[in-house]
Amino acid sequence: MSHYPEGDALLAQINGRHRRGAIWRTLFLSATIIAVLVLIALLYNVVNSAFGLTAVENKVDPASLAVDGVPLEELSKEQLVNILAAHISTGLGRRLERDQLFFETQTVFEDPALFNELCASAEPPAACALPARSQEDVYRLVLERVVEPNVVQTWSLADSVLHRSAVLAQAQQEFPDAEISFRSWLTPAFITTPQSSEPELAGVRTAILGSLWVIAITIAFSFPIGVGAAIYLEEYAQPNRINSLIQTNINNLAGVPSIIYGMLGLAIFVRVMEGFTSGAALGLMDDSTTANGRTILSAGLTLGLLILPIIIINAQEAIRAVPGSLRQASLGLGATKWQTIWHHVLPNALPGILTGAILSMSRAIGETAPLVVVGASTFITVDPSGPFSKFTVLPIQIYQWTSRPQAEFRNIAAAAILVLLVLLLTLNATAVYLRNRYSTRMA
């Protein structure tokens, strides 16, 4: 007497098993679909604000400033300076001139004798050391101070495309003087110009450079230390109580909220090690910024601490995954432990180690909270010049823009998010490319 179903009962039983499998399959498929939908929603949200119709009202119509039919942006520097002089107060003109001269040999707003006197004084204005402004620079000043374009309303990409006529009609009615045009907030100029208080003129140049500097220091600090610690823990550490305590702590550190690392960075790198992180101890302090300890170096080290446990854990797993047979083969030939690690364990673990580093780099580049605590600058127009400069990074810039009341800042925040995403993808793609190239060479 068999305990198994036979005939129709067998078929029914098998069909039942297939059905259960199909149900699970559907569940997993829906999980994937949900994840994809969320991603699409995120991208839609960002892209929706980064492009769209805008209504711009100029205080002075640029066309009226044209000289003899030559449009504004093609005028010579002299003509532009004349326009500027005609529209702004002498006081503002002097201030601009003390920042940077308009012409090498003469002054426009300032009394030449007084200017020379100022340059000879104990605290000369910045202009004394700088070359004269370029034509583009003056053109920008004219836009900013004379034309004063003012975005009065922006519409989302979806509205701009789907309800274009309604939007145009509304704009016509509400802002009869405004110029309506389709605008991409993400432009080449957005990437190459520094921060500004005017959303139309603001860019992310300083933030991109800041992010790249910080991430470079983060990786340079945490990759060697993390891999070194992983090698020690996997290959050398004896399985005793102290080492298992260390291991447990590293695992837990990976889950500590990032703001805590910010507090740690503030206490150690910014305060205690100020002499080192500000560059003063090395005689490299960046005079023009007076960042104290709130420098790129402090930020990089703080993020380095943050990703250190992640790098260690991933590297440990990669090292553990190297087959024991390989180690035995190497040792059996009379290789020392270090020769075995260097020639076999590390090369075979490298793809896994790099994967962990890539993941942690992605995390570090998007971190905001610890850098707020460490003291990232909120408004900075000077490019970071080295590890001892003041800095801002893209996520901080985005955070700051989204918290501004003017609607246009939300548009440039969206554009900055796109920049951040592209930067992240570029860095990751580079790292993945390097990893794959290396691992195919090994096999």
Added chain:
Amino acid sequence: MNDLNTNTNGEYAIEGNNLNIYYGDFRAIKDVTLKFKARKITALIGPSGCGKSTALRAFNRMNDLVPISRLEGQVLFRGKNIYDPDVDPVEVRRRIGMVFQKPNPFPKSIYDNVAWGAKINGFKGNKSDMDGLVEQSLRQAALWNEVKDKLNQSGLSLSGGQQQRLCIARTIAVKPEIILMDEPASALDPIATLRIEELIQELKQNYTILIVTHNMQQAARASDYTAFFNMGEDRAGYLVEFGETDSLFTNPQNDLTEQYITGRFG
């Protein structure tokens, strides 16, 4: 003070005296004494789990890699106990090579698989000396004709049997005196197995070979001496009988041996 280098061999190439091997509290090998003649093949046979692989690994200190393992007794090689504190296991393994159960070539080119051991052991020749060493080792391992045109291909691209012969070539490239083989043919098909056995016979001219096998025909065909291990009541392995292969298989002194070689257990 390098005794492993200067001392001459006694009557035996290597001998284990009163070996007891523990994994933690568990005794895996109990009171084994085995002496191996130079340039002979000795097979270690016995049922699964009787500790013959553990015994084999004691002869080049591979058991050291298991942190909880511990050995009592002595292993004499060139008159020196290789477990003495002043002996470096790295030197022991350089002189007593090992071939493993599963072929484990390095994920490198065929050439580098053979050359690597020489490089890390301080091989002093130039490029052509190294080429010569690689060719000679591959010839001795009966692999040269099959791979001479593709030395730059990965060692992993070879078939299982070829990989195992590559591992043997790699082992003999560092000029050991003794080669330990831990079931070298158990992962291979019958034809590849036969080639390995022929190869072992060739190698006998230059090397002392200890081979663990669970294949009794292989032991009978390929070895000069046979050691039969069994597992005791306490699960510790012990040596039942040791002697010339012909006499052990035709005229076993111990009932257990007879039962085992006639296939009644194991």
